[in-house]
Amino acid sequence: MDANIVAMSQSSIFRRSLILPAEHGSWSWLLVPYLLGAAVAGRFTFATLLVLLGGLSIFLMRQPATAWLRVRQGKGRRSDGPLAAGWTIGLGLLGVLSLAGLLALGHDELLLLGAPLALVMAAYLFIALQRRAQLRSLGMEIAGAVALAVTAPAAYAAGTGELDQIAWMLWLLAGLMDGLGVLYVRRRIADTHQRDGDRLGQLVLHVAGLVVVLLLAWRGLAPWLAVLPFVGLLARSAWAARAARPVLNMKRFGFTEVGVELVSAFFVALGYWL
Numbered sequence: 001m002d003a004n005i006v007a008m009s010q011s012s013i014f015r016r017s018l019i020l021p022a023e024h025g026s027w028s029w030l031l032v033p034y035l036l037g038a039a040v041a042g043r044f045t046f047a048t049l050l051v052l053l054g055g056l057s058i059f060l061m062r063q064p065a066t067a068w069l070r071v072r073q074g075k076g077r078r079s080d081g082p083l084a085a086g087w088t089i090g091l092g093l094l095g096v097l098s099l100a101g102l103l104a105l106g107h108d109e110l111l112l113l114g115a116p117l118a119l120v121m122a123a124y125l126f127i128a129l130q131r132r133a134q135l136r137s138l139g140m141e142i143a144g145a146v147a148l149a150v151t152a153p154a155a156y157a158a159g160t161g162e163l164d165q166i167a168w169m170l171w172l173l174a175g176l177m178d179g180l181g182v183l184y185v186r187r188r189i190a191d192t193h194q195r196d197g198d199r200l201g202q203l204v205l206h207v208a209g210l211v212v213v214l215l216l217a218w219r220g221l222a223p224w225l226a227v228l229p230f231v232g233l234l235a236r237s238a239w240a241a242r243a244a245r246p247v248l249n250m251k252r253f254g255f256t257e258v259g260v261e262l263v264s265a266f267f268v269a270l271g272y273w274l
Contacts (some may be wrong), residue, residue, distance in 0.1 A: 028258045029145045029181075030043070030059050033152035033174035040170060040272045041159025047105050048158040054098030055151045058117050062124050069125060070072040080270040109163040113154045120147040138186065145178035164270070169222050177264050178208050180233050184240060185257060192246040199241040206230075206237040223271025229264035236260075 034055065038048055068084035100112050120143055127140065152174040153167035183202045190197040210230040216222035239245070247253045 001210075016205075026059075026148070028136065028261045029148040030055055030151055031159045032258075032261040032265050033149040033170070033178070034155045035262075036269055037152035037155030037157075037167075037170050038159060039265075039269040040166065041156045042273075043159040044086075045159055047102055047107055048155055050098045050101045050105075051151065051154045052109070052157045054102070055091055055117070055148075055154070055224050056112075057091045057095035057098065058121055059148065061088055061095070062121055064088045064091070065125060067108075082175070087158075107158060107161070110154055112163070113150050113157070114148050116147045121142055138182070141182045141186070142179045145182050146175040149174035149178050165221065166186055169216065172216075173213065173222060173226055173268055174265070176212065177229065177233070177261060180206055180209050180230075180237070181257060181261060184233070184237055187240050188245055188247050188253065191244040194244075203237050203241040206234045210234050223268070225271030225274065226268045229267050231262070232260075 034052060038044055041048070064084040064087035068088050098112065099110075124140070124144070150171055152170040153163065156167045156170055161184070183205055187197060187202050210227070210233075213222060213230045217224045217227050229246050235252045
């Protein structure tokens, strides 16, 4: 009896659909850039941990915050209101405390990096209240992926205390990888549902991404080894552009994408280590 009561209590507090984001791959948009920034910094400090906690709080808050605001507008289930409000306030408090800790440690530069996440969060909530279907638009997904990639320079700055050229290059490289990943995943999902799409367009954008990284490496702004992952991303984009490539196992596909991002980040970090 006691076990059943505990299980029911936990279920009432934690509801997966109300708390965890629907886009499972979006976890890698946050965590892989963070690992990249921490790896290039070469140090893991208390400030680095606070960056992770702050990033996770904002990342997770959008789901319950959306539900809470929709309930207040009469567009959602009233029974979800108290739970959504509780998680929104709790995660918001965690974010504020993380930021306060970073400021207390002298990391004022991270205020600048928090602005993109705050703007995308505000845009997400606004769109969710107006036209929820647009949340899955290509532009919104790419904006979210690029904004979450700010954890790369944030983790780097937290470890080194510097918001220098390397930090901005990490954001650019991580943002490019995340954005191109969005294009590839959407192409494969479109093939799975037998939807037409612009195969040439996503291939051209991959070429453009590679050209940007090549120019950065040529100018000495990024390591040459950072070019290698973008060559690989272009190769798989070309493979997907040649013919329909439906996803046979969505879970395996998701794990594969996380693996690709981790390997790509490893080569970028290795370029800075050498």
